Amino acid sequence: MKKLAIIGAGPMASVYAMRARELGIETHCFAWKQGAVAQEDVDVFQDISIFDIDAIEEICRNVGIGGVLPTTELTIHPAALVASRLGLVANDPEVAARITDKYRNRELTKCVSGLCQPRYALVRNSSDIETLNIAYPVVVKPTAEGGKRGVTVASNPCELKAAFAYAQDEKKDSSDVIVEEYLEGGAEYSVESLSFRGVHSIIQVTEKWSSGAPHCVELGHHQPAALSLEMRAKIEDVMACALTAIGMQHGCCHTELKIIDGKLYLIEFNARPGGDHISFPLTELSTGYPYITGMIEIAFGDFQIPDTSQFDHNYAGICFITEQTRQLKRIFDNCEQYSWLYEKHQATSKLERLTHNRGYDTNYFIYYSRDSKPTFLAEINLD
Structure with missing residues (x-):
């Protein structure tokens, strides 16, 4: 029987587990037990940090895992690391580590023909706001969060400072904040x-x-x-x-x-x-x-x-x-x-x-x- 490792235990892990069962595939889920939505849906649940790559790799080797899937932004890099170490299909771990970075992706795609970019700037601290050269309104958001977390449209300097503070509070790691021209219409x-x-x-x-x-x-x-x-x-x-x-x-x-x-x-x-x-x-x-x-x-x-x-x-x-x-x-x-x-x-x-x-x-x-x-x-x- 094929065995699938699922990194993370949110709603998407439950969807993967449901489909894998239909396909005759055994699922092994790796995440902390507390708050694990998919705990009862997977075949085997491992109460472990998604960042404990060595331990996850060892378990996967021992049980004969044949594929690894991430579920959220937070699990993209851990899943790539585990799959790569096991010699399975995976994005390059170095790419996976930064593929959610909104600033990095704008830089890499700014020359793609047919894809337009708003004006944008990276902001690491509040003093950087004073030097921005982007006309209002602007969008302020963390570079590595999804689901519209930490996103605010600001129309003046006062709102911009508040938006930056909100983005800082919402981001979960040491990622930066990006400020972009707000695209109106469309x-x-x-x-x-x-x-x-x-x-x-x-x-x-x-x-x-x-x-x-x-x-x-x-x-x-x-x-x-x-x-x-x-x-x-x-x-x-x-x-x-x-x-x-x-x-x-x-x-x-x-x-x-x-x-x-x-x-x-x-x-x-x-x-x-x-x-x-x-x-x-x-x-x-x-x-x-x-x-x-x-x-x-x-x-x-x-x-x-x-x-x-x-x-x-x-x-x-x-x-x-x-x-x-x-x-x-x-x-x-x-x-x-x-x-x-x-x-x-x-x-x-x-x-x-x-x-x-x-x-x-x-x-x-x-x-x-x-x-x-x-x-x-x-x-x-x-x-």
Whole structure:
């Protein structure tokens, strides 16, 4: 029986474990027991720090692990180290150590044809703010956090100082803070991809509902994005070059973009599955392609590049029910009556105002249709 190591024990670890079981693969999860969401879903749980690479490597060797998967930004580097030491499929550990660095990725992709960049600057301390040469408004965020943590749009020097302090408080390590020109207008998207031996497959493009300033929280995701064939082809071409530029060789990547007046602007790369239910179940529902299975196959080195022209063209999406989306509450309260309902999740009886993405502990519903988009999407205006 094949054996898969999963580094981290959050919601994505549960998704991996579920799919691995369907495929007849035994799962071994490595993470601290406290707060481990996936503890009951995996076959074997190891109560251990994800950073104790020597111990994880020894256990993996002893049990005969054949593939290693990360689950979050924090586990990308440990997973690459373990897989590399075991001689398994992995991104270069030196690349994995910095592949979540937003400043590093902007520097590496600033010459990629067709990919635009806002003006940006690295800020290591508060005194650096005084020398910035970027016009307001600006976006301030940690260089190595995901899920919109620590993100603030600032419109003046006073807000900038507060935004920098907020970013500093939210980041979990010694990473820096990046300040970028705020891209006004247009629409936000994410690109879900799979890479194997340096060949990149664009699986799906997601259209996002965003709260906008000040924290740019994601309030909904919709697949497929409403794009022309020409724009979809452009995204696929540009992203293949961009993923190569940042050193992506193996695994999935969730890349965030903005399209303004037909131009692609990079927001950030995330070399892990798209959160907030994007990778699963949305991408699988909309394409009919087993995206999670693809990630597992890459880890074992037996991935076959999919023929994306044969994918289904279904409609799938998620709407988070928050203070920012209170106009969706009437849909949420009655969504059981609609044929498009895939899942309804109620975590709280009150509407909350989100300051960062919280895709698993807030109210939401997921829709799915093979025929057409639910009509409420045309009726709702979140601007």
